[in-house]
Amino acid sequence: MLTKADIKFVKSLNEKKERYANKLFVAEGNKLVIEILHSKISVTRIFANENWLNLNEKLVGKNIEITLLKHAELTRLSNLQSTREVIALCKIPEYELDFNRLSGLTIALDTIQDPGNLGTIIRVADWFGLNNILCSKETVDCFNPKVVQSTMGSISRVKLFYGDLSIWLNKIEQPVLAASVEGTSVHEYTFPENAVLVIGNEGIGIGTELKPLIQQNICIPRKGSAESLNAAIAAAILIDRYAGLNF
Template sequence: MLSKAQIKYIQSLQHKKYRQKSGQFIAEGDKIVPELLLEAVPVREVYATEAWISTHEQLLASRKEVRVTPVEEGILKQLSALTTPNQALALLDMPAPAEIKPELFKGKVTLALETIQDPGNLGTIIRIADWFGIRQIVCSPDCVDVYNPKTIQATMGSIARVRVLETEIAPFLDLAGLPSYAATLHGRNIVEFQKLEEGIILIGNESRGLSDEVITAATHKITIPRLGGAESLNAGVAAGIICGRLLI
């Protein structure tokens, strides 16, 4: 049974300032919560229906340090940040911020995102990174919060396998000292590039794209060839197409 204070605390984590203050965030989903438990990320508590707990009894037993609290669907609805609540919600500790050093990026492909504003887009890009084996993403400070419940939901559990770092993008490119590929409307056709083994793929804001500063700092300007009349592509779609072409 949850107290009113506990319910209020979990509800507060829907807001960035309270997540930052507490160092905790929530993840919702009948599929997401088991993935987080399997990946051994720092899950503090799980709140779920009796039916969900019964179905996942063996998994929960493997994580004895995680406190499990049965709650009714009505309570889950109060806790949820989603229109349609799930059967399980987890409370997690945020990982400690990693120091951004050049050696973190050597020999790897990294996605760098500038001013992504939609939580669904950010979550989708994290999921895309996971699909293509990219283990880290760098976000500019003005990107939507990675721990926004809608972002976490959109990752479908990939947040457990992809590290998200935060820093200004243009100075980061200089620090990393690697080839960088800025997605623009007027760059070099991506089909002309060989498979990428090391470097940084840059994706910009949904409506404005990358800033002039970042485009200037990038070593390559790339574009997805357009065959039809669409003005632009969704940031997540663009990231998926570029990764599919440059990483396979």
């Protein structure tokens, strides 16, 4: 049975403060929940319809609280326009950032604010096997429901760390590269095997306090008239160019 307290609690997790106070985030939909159940992220509670529970009985551990719901009840819990058959409450994973273990390309996000952009960047990182993303404190929380949904499951595999990018970039021994409107063309640049790639804010680019820490600006040459590229698109093009040279 769905109680008013359940609805209030699940909806409260839309707020970052409540997510971190409870160390929980929400995931909706069959594909996403199954990917999380297969991952190292713990699921504490599942709200699902009978059909979903019947199909996934074996996957749901005994330590997970299960609430069987009808479609209309799931709709009341859901953040999505079209309600899915399952909603899971998942433990926010706590990862330890070890600079000595960073290898390959590490992505650093400076104040990425659009949840769809962050979700897409996480999905792209996962496609190319990049496991670590450093985020400035002003970057949208990766357990925001819109981000979680738009990662299409990749949130269960890619590790995100939030902190002071200027401190981290100072500390990192690898070359710090950045997506920029100026600099060496991505078509001519030879990416090193190990590096950090900074992607700036959608509107204002990379913060002034980070600029002195960047050793190499890389641009995507424009031939047409669009004023800018979406941050996730720019990130994907640069990561693909890195992948073409280093994989």
